[in-house]
Structure formats: C-alpha cells, structure tokens
Amino acid sequence: MKKIFRFITVAFMASAVFIGLNGAISYASYQLNPEVKDATPALKQAAGIGVRVSENAAMKDLANKDAIVVMSFGTTYTDTRKATIERTVADIQAAHPDTKVVLAFTSHIIVDRIQQKEGIKIPTPEEALAQLKEEGYTRIALTSLDVIPGMEYAYDSAIFDFYKNQFKKMTLGTSLMYWMGQEEQRDDIKDALNAIKTEFPKLGKNDAILMMDHGTPHPSNAYYSVMQAKINEMGMKNVFIYTVEGWPSLETVIPQLKQKGIKNVTLIPMMMVAGDHANNDMAGADEDSHKSILAKEGFHVTAYIHGLGENKDVRKLFVDRANEAWNALEAETSPAAEHHMMKK
Numbered sequence: 001m002k003k004i005f006r007f008i009t010v011a012f013m014a015s016a017v018f019i020g021l022n023g024a025i026s027y028a029s030y031q032l033n034p035e036v037k038d039a040t041p042a043l044k045q046a047a048g049i050g051v052r053v054s055e056n057a058a059m060k061d062l063a064n065k066d067a068i069v070v071m072s073f074g075t076t077y078t079d080t081r082k083a084t085i086e087r088t089v090a091d092i093q094a095a096h097p098d099t100k101v102v103l104a105f106t107s108h109i110i111v112d113r114i115q116q117k118e119g120i121k122i123p124t125p126e127e128a129l130a131q132l133k134e135e136g137y138t139r140i141a142l143t144s145l146d147v148i149p150g151m152e153y154a155y156d157s158a159i160f161d162f163y164k165n166q167f168k169k170m171t172l173g174t175s176l177m178y179w180m181g182q183e184e185q186r187d188d189i190k191d192a193l194n195a196i197k198t199e200f201p202k203l204g205k206n207d208a209i210l211m212m213d214h215g216t217p218h219p220s221n222a223y224y225s226v227m228q229a230k231i232n233e234m235g236m237k238n239v240f241i242y243t244v245e246g247w248p249s250l251e252t253v254i255p256q257l258k259q260k261g262i263k264n265v266t267l268i269p270m271m272m273v274a275g276d277h278a279n280n281d282m283a284g285a286d287e288d289s290h291k292s293i294l295a296k297e298g299f300h301v302t303a304y305i306h307g308l309g310e311n312k313d314v315r316k317l318f319v320d321r322a323n324e325a326w327n328a329l330e331a332e333t334s335p336a337a338e339h340h341m342m343k344k
Contacts (some may be wrong), residue, residue: 001275003096003137007237008284012113013258014237027310032047032159034240038095044100049176049180049214050325051172051173051174051325051328052160052171052172052173052200053167053169053170053171053328053329054160054164054169054170054171055169056164056165056167056168056169059138059167059168060168062138063138063139063169064138064139064168064272065130065136065138066099066137066138066139066141066329067100067101067102067126067137067139067140067141068092068096068098068099068101068102068140068141068142068143068322068325068326069099069102069104069125069129069132069141069142069143069321070088070089070092070101070102070103070104070143070144070145071104071105071106071118071125071142071143071144071145071146071156071159072085072104072105072106072111072146072272073105073106073107073110073146073152073256073272074106074107074111074114074122074194074277075107075110075273075275075276076110076113076114076117076276077273077274077275077276077279078118080274080275080307080309081273082184082272083307083309083310084272084273084274084307084309084310085145085272085273085309087193087309087310087315088102088145088309088315088318088319089101089103090229091315091318091319092318092322093315095319095323096322096326097272098300100132100137101295102123102128102131102132103122103127104111104123104124104127105123105124105127105289106120106124106152106155106156108124111123111124113177117126118282119220119245123157125142125155125159126159126163127158129163133166133167137167138168138169139167139170139329140167140169140170140171140325140329141168141170141171141173141322141325141328141329142159142160142170142171142172142173142325143173143260143321143322143325143326144156144172144173144174144175144321145170145176145272145309145317145318146175147175147176147177147192147213147214147270147271147272147308148176148177148178148216148220148223149174149175149177149178149221149223150214150216150218150219150221150223151216151217151218153175153220154218154229156172157172159172160172169329170191170329171322171325171326171328171329172325173322173324173325173328174188174321174324176188176192176308176314176317177189177192177223177227180226180230182268187230189223189226189227189230190230190234192225192315193230193231193234193236193314193319194234194254194313194315195311195314195316195317196211196268196270196308196313196314197236197239198311198313199268199304199306199311200239200266200268200310201266201302201304202333203206203238204236204264205261206261206262206263206264207238207262207264207265208238208240208257208260208261208264208265209238209240209265209266209267209268210238210240210242210250210253210265210266210267210272210276210290211240211242211267211268212242212244212267212268212269212270212271212278212281212282212290213227213241213242213244213246213270213271214243214244214245214246214271215244215245215246215247215249215339216245216246217246221246221247223247224241224243224246224247225248226239227241228240228248232292234312238260238262240253240256240257241270242331244277244281244282249267250293250294252292254293254294254297257299258297260306262299263299263300264299264300264301264302265294265299265300265302266302266303266304266332267282267283267290267291267294267299267301267303267304268300268304268306269282269304269305269307269308270308270322271307271308272307272308273307273309274305274306274307274310275307276306278303278307279305282303282305283303283305291303305337
C-alpha cells in the first residue's frame with residue numbers, strides 16, 4: 001500500500017549568524033504523496049508535523065520584521081529559572097543578536113504568581129504575540145523548551161494554529177525530543193541522552209541512576225518507554241526512567257532495582273528546571289517523596305537537583321531547535337515546500 005505522506009527534508013544554506021553549525025541547516029516535515037489529488041484541508045493539516053510553516057498570502061507585500069518567541073512552561077523558583085530557562089533564552093539571543101527574542105510562559109498560574117511575588121510580568125504566548133503584532137512584527141519563529149511533544153507542546157501547536165493568520169509568516173519548531181530515528185530522521189532521544197549523560201556520576205556494580213520525568217495523560221507518555229529502550233540500546237547500564245504523573249512510576253522501577261542487587265541510587269530530574277517536582281516530589285523530606293520511599297526500601301539515595309537547562313550540551317540542542325524554526329522562517333517558499341506549508 002502506498003503511503004499518503006512522504007517524509008522530506010528542506011535544506012538551505014545557513015546565514016551568517018549560524019557560522020559553526022556545519023554548513024547547511026535543514027528542517028524536517030512531511031508532505032502529501034504527489035499522487036494524492038485535491039487533498040482536503042484535513043489531509044493537509046495531518047501532514048503538519050515536524051517544523052510547521054504558515055505563510056499568509058494576503059500579507060505578502062508587508063516588509064519583513066522578525067522576532068523569535070521562546071515558549072516554556074515556566075517556574076516560580078527564581079534561581080533555577082535564571083540558571084535554566086533564562087540562560088537558554090540568552091543562548092538563543094546570542095545566536096540571533098540582531099533579532100528580537102521574547103520569552104513567554106505557557107503556565108498562566110506561574111505567570112500570575114511571579115507577578116505577585118516578584119513584580120515581574122512574563123507574558124503568556126498570547127500576550128507576547130499580541131504585543132509583537134502591535135509593534136509591527138510580521139514574521140514570527142516560535143520555539144519550545146518542552147522536553148517531549150506532550151500537552152504543553154500541544155498548547156504551543158494551538159498557539160501556532162490560532163495566530164498564524166495574523167502574521168505574514170509563522171513557524172513552529174519541535175520539542176527537545178521529537179524524532180526517534182524513524183524513516184531516516186535524526187534521533188533526538190539519543191542526542192538528548194548523550195547530552196544528559198555527561199553529568200552522570202560514575203556507576204559501580206551496585207549503583208543506579210533514576211531519571212525522573214514528568215509524565216502525562218497525553219499519548220506522548222509513550223516517549224518514556226522509547227527513552228528506556230534507547231538507554232538500553234546505548235548500553236547505559238542501570239539507568240532507569242520513571243515519572244511523577246505517568247508511567248512508568250517509581251513503584252514500577254523499584255522491583256527492577258532489587259532484582260539487580262542495586263544498593264545506591266542517584267535521582268536526577270529529567271526536566272528543564274529543578275523546581276517543585278525536583279525539590280519536593282523527588283528529593284523532599286516528606287515521607288512520600290521519592291527519596292524517602294527509596295530509603296525505606298533500603299537504598300542509599302543521593303539527589304542531583306539540577307535542571308536540564310543547566311547542561312550546556314542540552315542548551316545547545318534547544319538552540320538548534322530555535323535555529324530550525326528560524327531557518328524555516330527565513331527560507332523562501334519553493335514549489336516543493338508548498339506541499340507542507342500550512343496556509344489558509
């Protein structure tokens with residue numbers, strides 16, 4: 001049976017701000033098979049995966065005025081926010097020194113709490129885009145600091161869908177982990193794991209690392225199983241994935257630790273920031289914290305309370321994602337690209 005969709009990579013030369021990224025930059029998307037005639041809007045939208053691109057033909061004569069919007073869930077923990085999110089945004093700004101870069105938080109609750117506690121107004125994506133439109137910006141590259149394309153990334157995608165018609169051109173980059181190496185795509189999960197493991201402690205025979213992820217009711221929770229499979233494939237012995245609010249849970253992993261004779265456990269948050277989940281759920285003093293539960297089970301537990309954004313190799317991957325969105329924004333529309341550009 002012939003596939004309805006076909007994977008394509010659109011490549012173009014890097015501009016001056018991307019010196020050091022090894023030549024041509026590309027972004028990946030799907031296009032409809034050329035044999036599909038008179039594709040319906042639903043089919044066209046279904047092809048909108050990878051880096052998404054929208055161009056508004058009605059605004060084609062407007063001058064280009066570009067901005068990058070960095071979307072993150074956010075955190076009320078000031079120190080980790082500065083060390084992770086704001087540092088990553090600074091790296092993205094450094095890669096695009098002549099472009100306006102705006103940070104927006106997708107958690108409206110966190111936005112309100114920061115304003116109440118610190119007097120700092122961090123915009124939501126909706127507020128950021130409204131302000132950019134008012135300032136005359138016509139082309140927007142959206143980039144995400146989400147780890148997987150879960151519910152928060154679904155919000156990012158909804159922002160793209162709701163606001164793409166208000167600008168001359170808009171793009172949306174992918175999350176840190178998106179592609180898995182399927183159909184000759186890059187393997188984001190292996191790339192991320194290789195970056196994260198640079199901060200792993202050396203493990204002895206009876207030592208293990210437990211990486212705490214968030215978990216989600218979204219079908220993307222399956223990414224955690226893929227992560228564990230990649231960990232095993234990469235030969236990373238005694239490294240386990242578990243989640244706070246999804247599957248696998250800590251209770252799923254404990255029997256495996258005992259079966260392997262593990263005595264010492266290092267807990268590491270696999271989250272952008274070391275916020276509430278890392279400080280309380282993972283490493284808190286309460287009896288229901290992960291550290292306390294493991295200690296009761298007889299393990300010696302060490303907690304590494306640092307967010308992914310503190311890791312320079314992880315930050316580089318986030319800059320790469322932003323660069324992809326930017327390059328898609330800068331690319332001229334071509335006949336081939338028309339197939340996967342989302343237009344209304």
